[in-house]
Amino acid sequence: MSELLSPLDCCAPLAAPVLSETEAAATAVLFAALANAARVRIVNLLSGSDGPVCLCNLTEPLGLAQATVSAHLSKLVDAGLVRREERGKWSYFSLDTQAFERVSALADLQEGACC
Numbered sequence: 001m002s003e004l005l006s007p008l009d010c011c012a013p014l015a016a017p018v019l020s021e022t023e024a025a026a027t028a029v030l031f032a033a034l035a036n037a038a039r040v041r042i043v044n045l046l047s048g049s050d051g052p053v054c055l056c057n058l059t060e061p062l063g064l065a066q067a068t069v070s071a072h073l074s075k076l077v078d079a080g081l082v083r084r085e086e087r088g089k090w091s092y093f094s095l096d097t098q099a100f101e102r103v104s105a106l107a108d109l110q111e112g113a114c115c
Contacts, residue, residue: 014106030103033079038062039072043081043095052085052092 014027034040041062046053058069073093076082081099085092 027106030079030081030106033075033081036072036075038064038068039076042069042072042076042093046082046093046095049094052083052094054087055091055093058093 016023019027034043042058045058045061055066055070055073058073059066062069064072070091073082073084073091077084077093081096081103083094083096085094
């Protein structure tokens with residue numbers, strides 16, 4: 001059984017001479033995870049925090065129900081952009097800064113800029 005890779009593990013820079021179908025699809029997953037205003041706001045809130053943030057502390061600033069915030073966070077976690085840590089019955093979230101460095105390199109349209 002092959003191990004599943006996160007979208008960040010299979011992406012090639014957009015400026016690569018050629019993108020395979022797999023690389024293009026993995027890159028699309030990353031951009032799709034960020035293609036929602038609520039998820040962009042979540043990234044913004046997490047980037048301004050000093051440590052992991054409890055899901056319960058994200059609902060009020062976002063003005064969304066806990067289940068909705070949880071669904072958005074799941075998409076970000078699945079894309080490898082956000083880390084989840086379980087503490088008792090609550091989940092805490094933080095940005096994976098290395099993942100965002102990789103996304104930044106992916107989006108750099110100068111040839112040879114990535115990785």
